[in-house]
Amino acid sequence: MCLAIPAEIVSVNEAADTAIVALGPVRKEISIALIENAKPGEFVLVHVGYALHKVSPDEAARTLAMMREAGLDAEFAEFGEAAR
Amino acid sequence: MCLAIPAEIVSVNEAADTAIVALGPVRKEISIALIENAKPGEFVLVHVGYALHKVSPDEAARTLAMMREAGLDAEFAEFGEAAR
Amino acid sequence: MKFVDEFRDQALAMGLAAAIAREAVPARRYSIMEFCGGHTHAIFRYGVHDLMPENVGFVHGPGCPVCVLPIGRIDNALELAEEHGVILCSYGDMLRVPASKRRSLLKAKAEGADVRMVYSVDDALRIARGNPSREVVFFAIGFETTTPPTAVALRTAKAEGLKNFSVFCNHVLTPAALNHLLTAAGLDVDAFIGPSHVSSVIGSRPYEYFTETFHRPVVIAGFEPLDVMQAALMAIRQLNEGRAEVENQYIRVVTRDGNRKARTIVDEVFERREGFEWRGLGAVPDSALRIRDSYAAFDAEKRFSIVTRSAPDAKSCECAEILRGAKKPVDCKLFGKGCTPDSPVGSCMVSSEGACAAYWTYGRFRQEAA
């Protein structure tokens, strides 16, 4: 029930406060009553038919970069240890 | 819908104004709200779950006798004609 | 079955057949109208035709409660079931009768309306008690035989204070119909076989007016095939003798006064309508009953503000003619073509007491052989 999934806004129906979002090839109508200024191309976190929050591509990239870094650090360390 | 059938009263439930009737080996509960003094052994005409009227065994016998007589008359007549 | 099997006896039938053959004067035609569909059914189901001489013919009358109900009233029943969402309880044959726009209660049921077939008005009461949150309407049809049970049920409902039960009353009166037939022009009928079960309630007395006024014999007869044959013989004798009396063949059940208790109960609950439309006969004065004001709370017509619109019968359907004895089923060009019991166009093809249905179901071979 705590299922929530990032999806891309395809179009916005301002009158109804709804949007069509795309999750890969699948589309779904959701409510955007809980967020502000939703625009096509933006990503939102969809939960029980509602957008709960926008998803920041920059922060996502930053998170992935940190993960990559942690892995590289570990590799270096191991390499270092092996070299020691 | 104008189906009605003579059945024999088997037992009477005075409180409920109903009776169990027998049609050959089949039994059925009917209303006797429309007739008076129904007694086990008597025959009634059953229609849409109600006894409409009692059936008189004497008159039934008389009717059958008249039918038989009409037939005999015809036979006699034929015989008579043939003999003529 | 006692009082049943005896009246279907083949030996007695042969005797009666011989008597009729002997007494029917060859030179003349005897046209006998059996008023009731019950007689029609017996004639066809047992093959009574095969035991009658050529010159004695049966004409089928309007005595089929399903057949005579006009389309507008079935439309009302549909309205109750579909628009008012009631549980509509009805005797079986009524379900298949075509209403306006090729609709029927059966089709409404198939589409989700809550239409239930009952064997007795008491079943409708039971359904009402078991579904207190639903409106339950009993679609009451029939002559003087089904009327007393409906009256009892209404008294019960009132006594119990049942809040969700009402009756859509379509009870009609036999004598009024007979009167209408006899006063109409061109009725080619020599004598009548009168109702059996109706007469068990109303007695034979109401027919005395007709024999006196219209000078045609009326023989009240049971619904078993021997009853019909004996009644035919009695009618032929009257005609031969130039008499026109009410005779009672069905003495085992019918008396001159009928069932006084039943009549009293009916009078308490119902009163005459000024006029009522009959299929075939049109508007017939004083020919039907309505629920009295003292039972107004149980009158579905009032509770649901029912307005009956006159709706035309199906095109080419000759039910109207058939019901007043002017035509026979085979005279209808739809008979067996567009209209069969599986897919009836008119009401006479629906009820097992309808002339077209009886003719099609039991007697069709006669036509094909001819």
Next chain:
Amino acid sequence: MKFVDEFRDQALAMGLAAAIAREAVPARRYSIMEFCGGHTHAIFRYGVHDLMPENVGFVHGPGCPVCVLPIGRIDNALELAEEHGVILCSYGDMLRVPASKRRSLLKAKAEGADVRMVYSVDDALRIARGNPSREVVFFAIGFETTTPPTAVALRTAKAEGLKNFSVFCNHVLTPAALNHLLTAAGLDVDAFIGPSHVSSVIGSRPYEYFTETFHRPVVIAGFEPLDVMQAALMAIRQLNEGRAEVENQYIRVVTRDGNRKARTIVDEVFERREGFEWRGLGAVPDSALRIRDSYAAFDAEKRFSIVTRSAPDAKSCECAEILRGAKKPVDCKLFGKGCTPDSPVGSCMVSSEGACAAYWTYGRFRQEAA
């Protein structure tokens, strides 16, 4: 799927696994409670265990809305469906949770109650609009994630003047539960992985109180397996460094203040209950929401005069212990014997976010192999 597949990447997982293995000090044990069932589910479904060193263990927390709802409230829902005959709309897992007397909403449905699974509260609104003659109750459960949609629906219902819609409110609050866990005696947990979606609404700020008061690290983390691993790494680092801060792994969605608009809508519709019973935790002060008086017309508790009786959990079920991190599913003697997802005894075996269900469905082989 963007922002999904990247966070399930095997290469990154290996890297994080190596980092954790390197940074987790072999001499010490790291006991990390993932507050949310969403984390629990991810850990088991993706086999995160297999990538963690022996001395880093996950303890499953109470963050499963289905699991924490006490039996008395499910009994109330049954009462609404069965006694009040409403159309009861609920999120899926709730249907199978055992209530008193071995009943469940699913069993009630099988016996004819009108219980419907919905994916969104908007479906319940639609059902209400489509069934104006029926009462429709939305059985609202969940933490701060499902609460804003329920609030929107209540505003919509009020604006539309929907007469037959109401909400049976069981929304609960994460910080109160965390507080309760931390103040209780004997919690053997070194750090917390904090809620992801809840925090998207409430932000990270509410956790600051806990790190300050109880000196245990809280890392807010997404529900993808890499998120959980990265959060574990961040918690290990804090523990190694002797820090106890609120850190945010889920920066792509969570901010310090969360979703202000959503919070405002929630505040308009709901207010705090003084206390609410949680399965496992008992009565927790200020831990749940109720519908404000201005929306009283849409409050099923008022409309149907619901009284909640405290009902005991199933005998021998250790859900209560499990929900506060005191026991693991395998410590329950019913686990996999009397209790399986097909035939659950306790709520933790029902929800896919329940620890017992996750352990049984995805992780059973670990036990058998051991």
Next chain:
Amino acid sequence: MSVIEARFGARDAKLSGAVEMIHGAGGRATAELIRTLFRRHLDNPLLAQGNDQAAFAVEAGRMVMTTDAHVIAPLFFPGGDIGSLAVHGTINDVAMAGARPLYLSAAFVLEEGFPLADLDRIVASMAAASRAAGVPIVTGDTKVVEKGKGDGVFITTTGIGVVPEGVEISGDRARPGDVVLLSGSIGDHGIAVLSKRENLTFETEILSDSAALHTLVAEMVAAVPGIRVLRDPTRGGLGATLNEIAQQSRVGIRLEEAAIPIKPDVSAACELLGLDPLYIANEGKLIAIAPPDKAQLLLAAMRAHPLARDAAIIGEATQDPHAFVQMRTRFGGNRMVDWLAGDPLPRIC
């Protein structure tokens, strides 16, 4: 004790519950329902294999296949239930080709909420009927539909069998002059079922005639391999079945009402309800049509079997371009026996 046994092993636990949607989901609950209820009762090596199909050896020859869905209400009636009916009905349709039934399949559509105890009783009854007949149920299927989308249980059985060499029985083989035989009294099944309908209220001691007729057929075929037509007058009764045959063979049929066996209970119930016994369903009776010179031989073979003690010659096939079924009434007149019109008795089989 495995988890599975913990849930299903104890008879009481299982029988106290009801069908849930999960029983139809194809998961463990489905598998366990099959194992602990269906396989337990229907126990045979082919079914026990647990495949989605049964495999068996057959010999070369003519084979028949038949299927019937059973939707009877009520599910339990005097003299049987939907389970025994589903077994008998399909065995009979195999037998009506003169064939020896080999195997049956059974597919169940269960309504959510249906008591497992009732299902257990029904499957036990199927097992007993199948064992008594010597025709095993070798494969099956179970689906569950939501409450209100079904009616307790529907059972579709399919049967296969082998036709003995030289036998060629088919509904289109009746010829004018052939004799029509009936194996016993009509209407017993339908009236027994109707007597238990909620909205009908009459009492009778009549039992359904539901029975497997294949051993009777085997003896009939042995005595008169040249039987032209066999058919069980089920739905629609004698009337509909004879009309079917008349149309298929393009012959008329002429019946003698007085020759048709009928029990007093059935007559009386029909009078009461306004029904014609000719249209009431039978589940343990057959109609045979044979050349006139073999009629007495066939009648004797029938009467020698316990399921056809009251067998009778009830009429003959005639030349008739209309393929009418006609009947000389007991009363001495003639009538048609048309197809059933309307449907006063739904869900009789």
Next chain:
Amino acid sequence: MSVIEARFGARDAKLSGAVEMIHGAGGRATAELIRTLFRRHLDNPLLAQGNDQAAFAVEAGRMVMTTDAHVIAPLFFPGGDIGSLAVHGTINDVAMAGARPLYLSAAFVLEEGFPLADLDRIVASMAAASRAAGVPIVTGDTKVVEKGKGDGVFITTTGIGVVPEGVEISGDRARPGDVVLLSGSIGDHGIAVLSKRENLTFETEILSDSAALHTLVAEMVAAVPGIRVLRDPTRGGLGATLNEIAQQSRVGIRLEEAAIPIKPDVSAACELLGLDPLYIANEGKLIAIAPPDKAQLLLAAMRAHPLARDAAIIGEATQDPHAFVQMRTRFGGNRMVDWLAGDPLPRIC
């Protein structure tokens, strides 16, 4: 024009109506429904005989029989309908024994009020599926239940077929070390059906994979007669089907998640609904288990067939007293693939 034609002959007249109780009464209306709708579409000489069973010649050998009830909702879905599904499903269960399907039977339970036009469309679709597969429907049955006692139409199909000499395929024949193959992407059928459920609102272009697999099986069996197990992962999906096989054969199964083909639509819809694609029904896929030395040969044979272009080796059977199905996740961890618990997706087939 006969009466019958007057009523049913005109296509328009027939298709505008709805199923009525009388269509199930066994009288003229039943006969005409069969003649003008079922027989018209399913047209074949065996069915045309109009008997209550079909008769045909068979050769000596091993035969299989299988049955499936179909209760899918909605009745029409992208890529098929209940009619084609009922044909494919049963052909496939015959084929999963390595057998060549011969004949089908079909039994219908119709709900009063069901549009005849929909029935017509469904039966036409069955006819097309049966013709395309070369497996005729030779006998059938139709029952009608009252409105609210059914759900439009349920169809039970039963199939028989013959097993080629030397082939012995059964769910209990998997051995540790055997290789598990899958003929293509999973979940297409279930997601296509779900996408049309009223209470779910998502859009996808995914089509059901519903297809008859017997020609694929014929080529597989020709290439590797020693295939141990074949099964179509229908209800309960890959997960339930592999658990069934594991239990029957008493082996473990170890899967490689990365090897399992799955379409983006299916992945996305599953994420959206919180479903696991391993448990979503397929209607045109098969699992094969074969000895390791034949795996590549079998894979090549599969990939050469249009219905298994994406065939893949997805795992292997292992020694495991618990008969667990386990999977190495794409992520690098391990999980069990248990039976489906709960039933988020009823009425998928």
